[in-house]
Amino acid sequence: MNGIRRPYRRETEDVRREALISAALDLIAVGGIKAATVRAIAEKAGVTSGLIRHYFASKEDLVRESYHWMMQRMTADSADVLKDSECDSITDLAVFVAATLVPPVVDAARLGLWAGFMHEVQHDPLIRQVHIQTYLCYRDVLQSLIGPLPRAVSAEQLRADAIACNGVIDGLWMEACAVPEIFAPGEIQRIGLTSVGAILGVDLLSAHEKSQRPTS
Amino acid sequence: MNGIRRPYRRETEDVRREALISAALDLIAVGGIKAATVRAIAEKAGVTSGLIRHYFASKEDLVRESYHWMMQRMTADSADVLKDSECDSITDLAVFVAATLVPPVVDAARLGLWAGFMHEVQHDPLIRQVHIQTYLCYRDVLQSLIGPLPRAVSAEQLRADAIACNGVIDGLWMEACAVPEIFAPGEIQRIGLTSVGAILGVDLLSAHEKSQRPTS
């Protein structure tokens, strides 16, 4: 058989793996896990489907690694918000909460991705571990922002506060992603700041407003 | 061909439709949407796969109706908590919040079900409409519980409070379903009561404790 084959370039393992992972995540975000077939992934990554099994033990394996990759990126993204902050602890927290409740963190595709994996969290041990690790990591960041606040609380109370704040933020993020049209612009962000502030007994709303305009 | 056919009983349309819907939901809860194949659904419902197309225009159609059915049941369940309450408004709210944050509402299968459909919410117009309707309905119940509280707030504030409380509850519910093992028993419930109370400026925790033991 001598049909003409498509030309190709050889790439490093890292390049190909990342291309396949990105393609898988794109597909899952838009069409759910069922849309991530080997053929669709390969086409989106610009290769043929056979290559998937060359770099991953199975398609399942690729999906698992994709989840890990995505969660790592999300964690890094949220940590970046505070990278070079020179503000007080209240303002840091306000900025952190506010950033989580507007685009690009609020994004239908991101929610689709997150939900697409949620069921695997129940059954795949590795995915479950990644989920827990990412959740705890995010909560720790939150706790490290809550801790320095000018309040006197026990360690137990601090943990409870972090869980609670994480809960509000997650819940609001979800609804904002799912059906943004039923909220006014900026409403969810404002509600998030107010609620977290109420839980912690600090005024996050004005702290956030203050952080917006000192560009003078 | 005259192989012996499996015997069967004729049932009404309602019985069969509900059996098929229940079977579909069971499968989706455990294995995600991809597990809900026509053959698996039919087997679990005790019929053969051809019957699905007799009662539903397509498998997709069955899935859509299943979602609708599930959401209606969830809404009804949460409304039932307050059915014959004779308590004051604070206690009603406390009971409502508390009920959402323990089993059977907190349940991995329920979360799996909910997440399994989340992606369809983005793309299927009917499912999206059902989602919005259910969300607003739940929030209205919440708002009707918040409204009578002994506080003086504007209508706008009331709406914001309801959104915020719904957010906390959703977020905590999610984490409790997903990874219950990282929380102490009753911890999420307590945190939920405290947080919602803090947002609204009322003491839900003691209101709930009070409602537990007046069985004298």
Added chain:
DNA sequence: CATCTTATTGCACACTTGAATAATTCATCT
């Protein structure tokens, strides 16, 4: 009991799926 309606089965069909493997072609090394 005979007849009729239709709920239900059983099967075939066309397609898609993930996986396995043979066949190629690119890039590197001497």
Added chain:
DNA sequence: AGATGAATTATTCAAGTGTGCAATAAGATG
């Protein structure tokens, strides 16, 4: 340049997918 090795393609395969439709038997009606 020419050979070597491995990245990549192309093809095949068995299993599973939803759908369409004819055959059948359950149960109501007369």
